[in-house]
Amino acid sequence: MKARPITTVKTVVTGIEDAGAGIKLFTLADPDRWELPPFKPGAHIDLHLPNGLVRTYSLCNEPADNARYFIAVKREAEGRGGSRALHDDIRIGDIIGVSLPRGGLETGPEIARHVFVAGGIGVTPFLSMARHLMQTDDVDFALHLIVREEIPFAAHLAPLIDADRVVVHRTSQRGRPDLASLVGEAGPQTMVSCCGPESMIDDFEQVTAAWPAANVHVERFVAPPPVIDPDAKPFTLSLARTGTEIQVRAGQTMLAALQEGGIDIATSCCGGICGACKVGWIEGKPVHRDRILSPYERERYLMVCVAGSDSERLVLDL
CATH class of the missing domain: 2.40.30.10 (Translation factors)
Known part of the structure; x- marks a missing residue:
């Protein structure tokens, strides 16, 4: 199947x-x-x-x-x-x-300024955005690259550094910069994004805790440890396109249950950070444990590798 x-x-x-x-x-x-x-x-x-x-x-x-x-x-x-x-x-x-490519940072007309904070190779998801924004006259951006000493992708970043669009912070010389000063004040037209070591991301999330969720974006390399719910109960997955019903045991992931039922699901991180296993949901009350979907997306999608259910029956668009 x-x-x-x-x-x-x-x-x-x-x-x-x-x-x-x-x-x-x-x-x-x-x-x-x-x-x-x-x-x-x-x-x-x-x-x-x-x-x-x-x-x-x-x-x-x-x-x-x-x-x-x-x-x-x-x-x-x-x-x-x-x-x-x-x-x-x-x-x-x-x-x-x-x-097929998926996701990416939004560059909608409501955002006039982007601030990227990257730790080392965490600059990778922002290279594409920075290069794109360099061609856009009506959107400002700054990329703060925090490294110990060596700059990754030096040849590729050089034009952005020369254009004063990338600011390099070497921790070997002055320690890690204050993230609050890099991010600045919250504003409806400002999008802030971070990718780097978990300690940096933790600090970034504390600094931006009061920001609107839609204006904060985080990229992770490593999925967080799985959430163990001691009160997890079994529930039923109903697949809307085929009418198939699959039982999810208490403590079992939706992904594992779907795979046991012979359903092909694309997977990669299996920890809710990559978006490979995004599936639409139609009815029920999902429990979202991913680190990638926006509040708006969660109204329509879930990640089967980490999501749970607060209802006895959850209908998926499969």
């Missing part, structure tokens, strides 16, 4: 570039040099690696550059294996399946 096809696009690795200590920048293109599916600034794609792993990465190039995808990967020796596979096994000419 299959609820929906999982769409992937075949790409070929056309370039591999050293972009800093332990960081490689991979260029992916269509094998026949056709344009790739369009994407928003700061969007993500899932890489379906030859060893069977699926990993999510931010697109670093601007949307107008639609003949290729840039992704940056830092080799994590103690990670889950995806970065090691890319660094150690992937070569120019290799074929990699990628998902």
Whole structure:
């Protein structure tokens, strides 16, 4: 039984570039040099690696550059294996399946200023947005890059640094800057975003706790530990398109229950931070535990890897 096809696009690795200590920048293109599916600034794609792993990465190039995808990967020796596979096994000419791009930061007319706070390789999701905003006259932005000493993607950031759009803060010289001073005052036309180590994100979330949720965006590399609900009760998933009903045991994830029922669901982080397993819901009362959906999106979608249910029956758009 299959609820929906999982769409992937075949790409070929056309370039591999050293972009800093332990960081490689991979260029992916269509094998026949056709344009790739369009994407928003700061969007993500899932890489379906030859060893069977699926990993999510931010697109670093601007949307107008639609003949290729840039992704940056830092080799994590103690990670889950995806970065090691890319660094150690992937070569120019290799074929990699990628998902259709999803997500990305909004650049709507109501936002007149963006402030990005990035720690080290956390600059990757903001490279695309910064390059895009450089071409936009009516939107101001500043990117604060916090590093110990070395600047990642130095060659790619140089034009932005020269244009005074990127401010580099070296902690080896002056320690970490005060995030509140970087973010500034809350305003309805200002969007603030952060990506970096968990300690930085924690401080950023404290600084922006009083901001409207729609004006704060956080990107994470690592999913937080799963939430264990000692009072979890079993519930029923009803699949609207097929009429199938699937029982979710107490403490079981929706994802596990759906997979046991033979339903194909795209997955990557399995921790509510990548968006790969987003599914629409129609009826019921979901419990949202992800770190990616906006309040508006939660009215229509959930992440089956971490979401729960406060109702005995939850109807999904599957």
